[in-house]
Amino acid sequence: MMRTWLYLRPVQKNLSSLGFVRLLSSLPKISAKDVNKNVRIFQHVTPSSSPRPLVLLFGWLFAKPKHLKKFVDMYNQQGFDVISVQVFLRQLLKPKRVQSLMRDVIDLCDQEERKYQQMLVHSLSVGGYMYGEVLTNFEKYPDKYGDVSRRLRGQIFDSVIDFYGIPGGIARAITHNKSIGNKIDTTLEWYLKKFPSITSDYVKASEAFHDNKLQLPSIFLYSVSDPVCNPEHYEELAAEWRNAGLYATSRFWDDTPHVSTFKKHNKEYTQTVVDFIRHTGVTDASNIKVRTEPPIDEMELLAKGKIVSP
Template sequence: MSSRKGLILCLKCPKSSLFLNHRGLRTSACALTTHGRGHDGPRVSHHPIGLPRFTHRPIDKNLSITHHRHHNEADSGHAREPRPLVLLFAWLFAKPSHLKKYCDFYLEHGFDVLTARLTVSELLRPKKVQSVMTNVLDLCHEGPRQEQPLLCHAFSVGGYMYGELLTNLARDMEKYPEFGRRMFGKIFDSPIDYYGVPKGVARAITNDKEKSQRIEKSVHWYLEKFRPITHQYIRASDNVHANEMKTPGLFLYSLNDPLCNPEHIETLAKTWRLNGIEAETAFWKRAPHVTSFKMYPDEYKSHVIDFIWRTGIPGHRMPRIQPPVQEEPEEDFREQQILKMALA
């Protein structure tokens, strides 16, 4: 509909209403949750059974950090290497309770955890995403954290968030000169590229097929209407594909996940390998979007642990294990695609 303030698009669903206009976006969604109460909020200490003592601190509604109390010391009290820090980039509508199992997994094995989340309206504003990623970069270079080795674990649209982080990094390389040296690897779980954003947003808002299709068409219209925003999505995607830091990557996905493209993932991984960059893929036949860890926890952890050991990132406490054996995707990818279509 039109108004004196410009063209406005209203997407409605049972849990939320999303308003888009050419001057910006705003959202009213009771389903959206936030992390903590910001800088002035209290620091909450957690002491889970079997885990080292650590502190959880909300930074703002997008970011929170959980770190071990003895940041640079081993449990024995002797000096040790700085603990590694994992950047956990969440999927849309991910709640702290959803992310807890990933946080606990990394905390248990010696990592500190920095979590980043976005709302739908923020995802549709690249400038806002870049602002959040600037805060991530600043936190990575704050105090003792500037010495920590880094790992990125991104879920779904978290892959796009990582692309915007690279956009900021390219723009302010002098401000973050050591970031590339500190980043040892990245893990993408069910990654959604630029072309999957409309469907990803629609499926995140509602499971109703008819409403989902309307929202998807609306987002397509939005991306076509506001080309400067679209170009920013494409640039972030290009940053991930270029991988100029040559950081090793692990891709985890499901063949019957309607939101990510297995062929695209395998092609990207193969391109990296041809350019001398380590890139591994692991897949499952049946798992809804970003549920592989829940459905196959032992296999999932095994792939992640094996990858972390191969990155050479220092300071972690991951056990040495034998990774599960999988068929090579490149050799029988056509059969996998046939299976995927049969399961759809």
């Protein structure tokens, strides 16, 4: 069943200052729909004179909705609609399920109300693998999905991992205990060797990710202290794409855990993303206003009684 919420402009109930009221009153009206357990759609309610841009947000393993909502808020407050996607461990271990889910996501992008939206991809951690499966579907069904693929304008990769980082990434996502993590890593390596057809699917998604056949502008965001990341690989891939004449850049930080840079360095992260958006031309730069404060979580404010539900 599809569930829908409407995030309304807040009223002055339980607010402590006029400045806070003015800040909240600038928030857009957003409707949120649960398509299924994996996919949520966040759309502006207020009509726009031209199609709004759309972000495909691929989350990390075990990400909670409230965590992904921070990224959703950043894009909503910049004028974007967002389709947020995450997979569960049981799905991640069976690529055919992820491939089917990604086809569902592409189909959502091809619905009439989204047919003319220009798109960006923002992948976080294992979201890099999910995006790889989007690309394999583009390659497998060019006639069906060609219009969608041509609307992609750029790709943002935050701490991404694909096939080659999945065993270690899953192990660290499950536990911080090194001994247990090593056992999980070893078990997953055995699993991949035991089922070569599954490994083949992972490899195809990885190759689609690395090939960048859509020739999209790209940016890698990461922390050099993140044990899950492979900074050298990011920089080598960015250099390879630049040598092919594509726009590819990166930005790194020194001191943040896995997929935590946005939380710890919010202003710098947001500015970096907005600068990249401007480069892609996905929307008029004059319509983008960088928020220097962390994106406001409307659901959190609703829970605190600071905004009123419909």
